[in-house]
Amino acid sequence: MERVEESEIGVPPWPGGPQAWPDAPHYDPELLAHGDRRNVADRYRYWTLEAIVADLDARRHTFHVAIENWQHDLNIGSVVRTANAFLAARVHIVGRRRWNRRGAMVTDRYQHVQHHASVGELIDWANDEDLPVLGVDNLPGSVPIEGYPLPRACVLLFGQESVGLSDEARAAAVDVLHIAQFGSTRSINAGAAAAIAMHAWVEQHADLPAPAEA
Structure with missing residues (x-):
């Protein structure tokens, strides 16, 4: 399998600049500004770590x-x-x-x-x-x-x-x-x-x- 460099993973900065950023509290301004290169599911792109964990905690299996x-x-x-x-x-x-x-x-x-x-x-x-x-x-x-x-x-x-x-x-x-x-x-x-x-x-x-x- 071809190795994918970390820089190729994820999404770029949110398009449109700060004036276009979503204002929901689960978004991370740093990730919106610089892109999200983490290995997370697409639904969690640009989310803060704390918001992701809170969402997972609400759905965890037993x-x-x-x-x-x-x-x-x-x-x-x-x-x-x-x-x-x-x-x-x-x-x-x-x-x-x-x-x-x-x-x-x-x-x-x-x-x-x-x-x-x-x-x-x-x-x-x-x-x-x-x-x-x-x-x-x-x-x-x-x-x-x-x-x-x-x-x-x-x-x-x-x-x-x-x-x-x-x-x-x-x-x-x-x-x-x-x-x-x-x-x-x-x-x-x-x-x-x-x-x-x-x-x-x-x-x-x-x-x-x-x-x-x-």
């Missing part, structure tokens, strides 16, 4: 995503970016507080991220919020995610790359779900698994747009 971070998992940024795309309520980082934000592509500015020092702390939080925690890992005794009735409000918990869910996470989960695979590899990338699981929730519970007419 599933949460949690990922263990004991060894500085590089997949976390990808998980945050996908959680933003699927409008997750919140991403929970379990273990080390620091995580590699590069893969998030600045979407962490729009996505709520919460830290928990341990799996037990996450479970206590989930219990207080009355949210079942579902692990996602291809373990013996796990249940296929295909056809599994995901709760409308829940936490999808992922382990880190290579080692999967910790023993504590496995024991705390209501169920552990696996994603059907058909090739030679034992497992798929943690970021990819998170994307598939989030989309499984979307297919069951999100208000999907009507198909375009041919």
